[in-house]
Amino acid sequence: MSTIFDRDPSQLEVRVPDVGGLEVRPPDIGGLEVSTKAQIAQGLEAFSGYDGLEVVNNGQDGIDEIKPEGFIEETERNPRRRKLWLILAGVALLLVIAGAVVGGILGSRHSHKPPMETPGASASPEASGKPLPSSNPRPNAVYATSGIGVTGWWTGSSSFTIRLVYQGHDGDLRLMRYHSGDGKWSTLANLTGTNAKLGTPIAASCFNIPFFFFTPVTSSNNFTQVEIFYLNEANEMQEFYFREQDSPSPSAQTFNGSGIMSSKGWKAASGSKIATYWPSVIFQDDSDQMQEAYYANLTWAQSEVGLECQNSSAFAEVPYSVTAGRFGGEKIIYQQDDQKLLVEERNNSTDKLNIGAPTITIPSNAAMGAFTVPRNSDTTDSAMNTYILWQDSTGALQMTWEDDDTGWRTSSTPASLGSPDKGTGISCLTPTLWAVASLLSDYGMARCYYLVDGNIKEVQYDGSNWSVIGNVQLD
Structure with a gap:
């Protein structure tokens, strides 16, 4: 049975042990137990020095300690009183030691509490629930100033397929596939080894090979080339x-x-844009002159178009009509050095281009794209409705169009279309007429693509209104 002498403020208990000395235990303080024993041997008391008293070690280690005279005299005069005094002094000493240990434990615990948040300090991304920005974007994420190339073809009276090309963060070009049957985007190919410069402009067109070369289309000979x-x-x-x-x-x-064009060494201006509608490709040289590469007789030939453009002008190229398009009849849309937006037209590849209006002023180097849809169901040689989507000085998108005989008009578009990222372009889709199904008087493929916050946004025009389809999903 133990006797409790006292409790300190931390509820430390001090007990006299039954055998061998004093034992001090702080009960239930963090699971830590402090135990100190002073052995009493041969009738001599051992204690730690306290209040000027020295530790007595009478011969236990072969060394005799010298006691002060007053201490010897007091011991001889009243040994029982002296013994009680020594016990009380030892208990007090042990209380001091135990208090110091427990205080150290509690102080250590207090010092390891999480720091309090300073009023007004901003929360960390983890605390605010916002994800940390990735310093290593996925390789297939769109490069910040990537061009976008888009093309496609009708596969039936109401079905179609689209191919879209962009540049990833790793510099590779990626080819995406969409089919109206499943309504989903998927990666068709990762084109490695293209040696494209970062932020390159991109344009895309396509044709059905047997149809273009006037050979029979069969189940084993039905290739489309993008x-x-x-x-x-x-x-x-x-x-x-x-x-x-x-x-x-x-x-x-x-x-x-x-x-084979890659081996020609044809130089473009460093800020040149590119546009294409098969079999024509247009770009800009260092003198701001428009150049055209045209595919005929199984090879490419380059010629100067005779149009001077604003430096880094956006380009668009669409067919003049279905019949004329098969002979190089095109509408070429660009910006002059006076910031006027012009449409130049020709009925075939050998005709001289003529201004087909409009002559409206747009911001310098404004993002711009265009598409056409046959005006009538008899698409053989009917007029084409032409739509031009461009970005104004506020960043909003405007549409200039011609879809009847009243001429060109311009109107704003819904704010939901957003604003293309700075330094990026707009690519719009006109299906190829070099396909078995040719062009249809249908707005199912009347779509445009551009970067908004680093994502490829897809929007559609139905002949009356614009709608947002969403972002192209990159897998």
């Missing part, structure tokens, strides 16, 4: 093709590689 144009580090025009078989079979064959 043509991709861009610039390398030397600002030379580059061509990359992706050939795929129009077949529902998952094992349909594909071929790809560098096209």
Whole structure:
């Protein structure tokens, strides 16, 4: 049975042990137990020095300690009183030691409490629930100033497929696929080894190979070739093709590689944009002159168009009509050095271009894209409705269009279309007329693409209103 002498403020208990000395235990303080024992041997008391008293060690280690005379005399005069005094002094000493230990424990606990938040201090991203920005974006994420190339073709009276090209953060070009049947985007190919410069402009067009070369289309000979144009580090025009078989079979064959234009060494201005509608490609040289590469007789030929553009002007190229388009009849849309937006037209590849209006002023180097839709169901040689989407000085998108005989008009678009990121362009889709289904008088493929907050935004025009489809999902 133990006797409790006292409790300190931390509820420390001090007990006289039954055998061998004093033991001090702080009960239930963090699970830590402090125990100190002073052995009493041969009738001599041992204690730690306290209030000027020295520790007595009478012969236990062979060393005799010298006691003060007053201490010896007091011990001899009243040994019982002296013994009680020594016990009380030892207990007091042990209380001091135990208090110091417990105080150290509690102080340590207090010092390891989490720091209090300073009033007015901003919360960390973790505390606010906001994710930390990634310093290493995924390789397939869109490069900040990537160009966008888009093309597609009708596969039936109400079905179609789209191909979209962009540049990833790793510099590779990526080809995306969309089909109206499943309504989903997926990666068709990662085009490595293209040597595209970062932030290159990109344009895309396509054609059905047997249809273009006037050979029979069969189940084994039904390849469509997607043509991709861009610039390398030397600002030379580059061509990359992706050939795929129009077949529902998952094992349909594909071929790809560098096209013959890449070996020509045709130089473009460092800030040149590119536009294409098969078999024509336009770009700008260092003298701000528009250049055209045209595919005929199984090769490419380059010629100067005779149009002077504003430096880094946006371009768009669409067919003049279905019939004229098969002979190089085009509408070329660009910005002059006086910031006027112009449409130049020709009925075939050998005709001289004529101004087809409008002559409206837009901001310097404004983002711009265009598309056309046959005006009538008889698409053989009917007029084309032409739509131009461009960005004004506030960043908002405007539409200039011609869809009847009253001429060109301009109107604003819904705010939901957003504003293209600074330094990026707009790419709009006009399906190829070099396909078995040719062009349809239908707005299902009347779509435009541009970067908003680093995502590829897809919007559609139905002939009367714009709607936002959403962001192209990158897998």
